[in-house]
Amino acid sequence: MAEADVALKALDEKEMLRLYHEMVLIRRLEEESSRLYQQGKIGGFLHLYIGQEAVASGLLSIRRPEDRIITAYRDHGVAIASGIEVKYVVAELLGKATGTAKGKGGSMHLADVDLNFWGGYAIVGAHLPLAAGMALADKYRGDSGVTICMFGDGATNIGYFHEALNLSMVWDLPVLWVCENNQYGMGTSVERASAVEEIRQKAEGYQMPNSRVNGMDVLEVRNAAEETLGYVRENGTPYFLEVLTYRYQGHSIGDPERYRESDEVDQWRKDDPIGFFRAHLVDSGVFSSDELTKEEELVDQEIEEAVEFAESSPNPPPEALFEDIYAEE
Amino acid sequence: MAEITMREAISQALWEEMERDERVFIMGEEVGLWGGTYAVTRGFYDHFGGERVRDTPIAEGVIVGAANGAAMAGLRPVAELMTINFAFLAMDQIVNGSAKIRAMFGGQFAVPIVIRAVGGGGRQLGATHSQTPDAVFAHFPGLKVIAPATPYDAKGLLKAAIRTEDPVMFIEHATMYQTKGEVPEGDYVEPIGISKVQREGTDVTIVTYSKGLQLSLLAADLLAAEGIEAQIIDLRSLRPLDLEPAIESLKRTNRVVIVEEGWRSYGVGAEVASRLYEEAFDYFDTPAKRVAQVEVPLPYNRELEQLALPQVEDIVKAVKEVL
Numbered sequence: 001m002a003e004a005d006v007a008l009k010a011l012d013e014k015e016m017l018r019l020y021h022e023m024v025l026i027r028r029l030e031e032e033s034s035r036l037y038q039q040g041k042i043g044g045f046l047h048l049y050i051g052q053e054a055v056a057s058g059l060l061s062i063r064r065p066e067d068r069i070i071t072a073y074r075d076h077g078v079a080i081a082s083g084i085e086v087k088y089v090v091a092e093l094l095g096k097a098t099g100t101a102k103g104k105g106g107s108m109h110l111a112d113v114d115l116n117f118w119g120g121y122a123i124v125g126a127h128l129p130l131a132a133g134m135a136l137a138d139k140y141r142g143d144s145g146v147t148i149c150m151f152g153d154g155a156t157n158i159g160y161f162h163e164a165l166n167l168s169m170v171w172d173l174p175v176l177w178v179c180e181n182n183q184y185g186m187g188t189s190v191e192r193a194s195a196v197e198e199i200r201q202k203a204e205g206y207q208m209p210n211s212r213v214n215g216m217d218v219l220e221v222r223n224a225a226e227e228t229l230g231y232v233r234e235n236g237t238p239y240f241l242e243v244l245t246y247r248y249q250g251h252s253i254g255d256p257e258r259y260r261e262s263d264e265v266d267q268w269r270k271d272d273p274i275g276f277f278r279a280h281l282v283d284s285g286v287f288s289s290d291e292l293t294k295e296e297e298l299v300d301q302e303i304e305e306a307v308e309f310a311e312s313s314p315n316p317p318p319e320a321l322f323e324d325i326y327a328e329e
Numbered sequence: 330m331a332e333i334t335m336r337e338a339i340s341q342a343l344w345e346e347m348e349r350d351e352r353v354f355i356m357g358e359e360v361g362l363w364g365g366t367y368a369v370t371r372g373f374y375d376h377f378g379g380e381r382v383r384d385t386p387i388a389e390g391v392i393v394g395a396a397n398g399a400a401m402a403g404l405r406p407v408a409e410l411m412t413i414n415f416a417f418l419a420m421d422q423i424v425n426g427s428a429k430i431r432a433m434f435g436g437q438f439a440v441p442i443v444i445r446a447v448g449g450g451g452r453q454l455g456a457t458h459s460q461t462p463d464a465v466f467a468h469f470p471g472l473k474v475i476a477p478a479t480p481y482d483a484k485g486l487l488k489a490a491i492r493t494e495d496p497v498m499f500i501e502h503a504t505m506y507q508t509k510g511e512v513p514e515g516d517y518v519e520p521i522g523i524s525k526v527q528r529e530g531t532d533v534t535i536v537t538y539s540k541g542l543q544l545s546l547l548a549a550d551l552l553a554a555e556g557i558e559a560q561i562i563d564l565r566s567l568r569p570l571d572l573e574p575a576i577e578s579l580k581r582t583n584r585v586v587i588v589e590e591g592w593r594s595y596g597v598g599a600e601v602a603s604r605l606y607e608e609a610f611d612y613f614d615t616p617a618k619r620v621a622q623v624e625v626p627l628p629y630n631r632e633l634e635q636l637a638l639p640q641v642e643d644i645v646k647a648v649k650e651v652l
Contacts, residue, residue: 068402101435113437118401123425129394130426136395137402140354140380163391170386324436325471327494 013286017295019061019218020281023053023274024299026077029086030249032303033076033093033107037253041311042093044106049077051248054273055180056081058221059148059243062229066145068116068138070131072152073108074180074247075120082117084110087306096313103316104324116145124185125151125160128177132164135173139236146232150178154185156199168238169206175238176229177203180215186251187259203240215245216271219280246271330511338480338512339445339501340369342487343407345516347377350405353491356383356396357409357445366411367447367506393419393444397426397496400442405491413448413500414460427496428471439494443487448476449502449540449590450638456626459634461591463539464600466498467567473521474567476500478542480510482565485519493521502540502590522569526578530558533648534578536601537588538564541620541639545588548644559648567597575601576609583614584651588644593621618647 030048037046049056052074060069060081071078079089084100092099093107100110111119118134121127131149138145155161156179168175179199183190191197203210209231213224221243228239246268250257281287333341347353354377355370361384364371374382385392389410396408410416416423423444430440450459467474473495477483483501490497527542528549535545542563549559560578564570579585585605587598598619605617623637 099435101433101437104435105433109433111434111437113434118438119430119434123421126394126421126425129391129422130398130401132391133395133398133400133406134402135398137399137404140399140404160390160394163386163388164394166386167388167391167395171383325432326473327431327439 026053046253047074048249052245054218055215058218059225068147070118071150073122079110083115087309090306090310094310097316098313125155125158128164135175147175153181177240179242182247200242210240212242215243216273335508336506338484342484346491353405354381389418393422407443410446413446428469440496443490459627473497476539524571524574527563528561530560533584534582535561541588547641585617586647588620615651
């Protein structure tokens, strides 16, 4: 093997391990969040990303620092894949002063401006116009970043979706629209809520190039992201990527899940993105099972430290109530 | 000082701010080639070009939403809503977006957007195009709500609105674009959230804003002929709401009339009256009176429409009742 190829392979292995680590980290974070919620330490809603890890990890693994990321309220995984340290995520879930939004946002409103992660938004579809505006700002200034806007299948039935997609074509805005099709908008399945089941077809209505990818395989998502982000970057115009995925948990904690059969969930679990990727890494001889187990232990340690950090962090003081409302009084 | 119209004052403010700051741009329905449905941006498209004077589809949700996003990403959008009635289509972006994004993310993001919206009745446009829902917007913490009554304030306050880091609803009255007033040459900025005494008087305090100022000044002339001198306070901004000048005036007159064009219930008058009661109850000789719109969807017929809108005579009558 030429020296360059060896270096490339080494880099690939490093990146693959990073991807595996990140996906396991998201899974463990969500499992821990669920526990903290049951203990009453997390309030409000809690929307878990379990089952969808490969989407955020694959998609954001090749984004550049100048690319903006914006998503909906199922945002823990996206926050991690954007580069936020897990301890600040847990601190925000616990409402602590050390959280990403100083305890004012909670689970649905994680963000980090320094990482170009522009937040999770809790009104279905409402962040799609924001994404269009951010892309407009980049285009206006001649900056090279692409805005990556993630949303669920449920958001494609609301007016905002159509207004934002239309505007992005009319104004040639550099947005990668990413629909995470996890089959359900809350408890209503795609076929019960959307006139077209293949959601990418909606982009056809705006003459927007589009494609669909298996969201349970992180490498497939990564390849699709590379291609589609490249398209937006090169052309300065939007692209629509539908990612087929599945959430194992309910819409949020407390969801009775009367709308689906448990064997449907079991069926999808067979394609588990982490299990699949693990088998791929072991079968192809990139890593041994023991090496990956060690990586999982590192994640466990990381989660433990994050929870410790969050639990020992202070609550925001009463005077924080009036902070960050206005820039100028 | 030159006398110019409200339209010219607003237009000058926009023009000068766009010349001053590259980040300022305008987006909205018919702001470009058409020149603005109220002709405020006539000539802008030719001078500044289509990148900075952006015609949008008729889709208010994405007009305000994209302006929010552009503001977060460092630009200074002035989003024009052809009428404030269409703001209801963008209500989620205004209320859940502009007003909350700074606080909700712990101060990481600023949303320096200006939403220009034309409100007010009196032009026989029917129930859905004639509303004065200013108080609705003033309800939400996180927003600033400005509604100027004179060309001088319109220019100075619009410049302040464009320059502040905070989101601003800038409400113009549809029947006031031809209103004239003195405006100095060149650049000046009026502070947001400071009320202004627009007429001196010692017998009664009239608290008002926007179109209400015009009506109140006319009423004050009629009252003066009868020897009654009204002091008129122009709020100029509904959020923040500055009642210091009103309280100072109340201390001398001991009587208050509040004039607004919107509906009475849960309105600006209700807010002003209760705050004055909370902070200066002992100075009242008689209860405050509110002059406001009759509580019906505004009818088309000219006589009926005028019957529903507050009139100069209503103010005169209210003043006499509190004396």
